[in-house]
Amino acid sequence: MSGGCGEIGRGQGGSTETVQLLGRHWIIQDSRGVTVTEVPRGTRGVIGCTPIIKPGTCFQYYSGTDLDEAPGSMHGSFQMAVLDDRSQPLESFDAEVAPFHFWPPSTPA
Template sequence: MSSDTYNIQIEVETQYIEEQSLPEQDRYVFAYTITIHNTGKLPARLLNRHWVITDANNRIQEVKGEGVVGEQPHLNPGEQFRYTSGTMLQTPVGSMQGTYQMIADDGVEFDADIPAFTLSIPRTLH
């Protein structure tokens, strides 16, 4: 399978949601905005997501499901899809990583890796 035929690039931006967080109750809410770019040669649809969310105490949550934010976006080469979602941690710092299961228009299924990214309240990490 040629990597330039099936190629999805993922960009992530994160934000701490202070107004929804309750640090005194170990509740830290974060938003993340994902931009999915189809940099491959074939159109592809996002079928499923798989997230691994780890907090600073090494508690791991796994999230699996169809699509993202209720959609299974179909991206032609050069197109992108952007969405915002969120998660809650019991610690002020954590990380997320995962995969999107994709299917190209030729029927080939492949995974698009979501590189690990950090969730942290402001002024916690340098």
């Protein structure tokens, strides 16, 4: 049985610095811990975007995958850059994303 599962990502600027999301790395696993998809580190942006996140703002997105065994889990990182006041990169870092679980959407009875 294959089910579609969604993932919602949200990045929030919790510091006094403006950052840009440049890339991502995801490892997506089924309920048995088998890796079903891996998005390589450095894959550009998310859903075609490389958003600039200013202090106190957020960027939210939705994406999906197919799983044979739910629930699924995923973990990984976002590759980020701290920007100066002209939106030029000052330094880069990885924002680690701890493992979390997700389930297929409920089907109406």
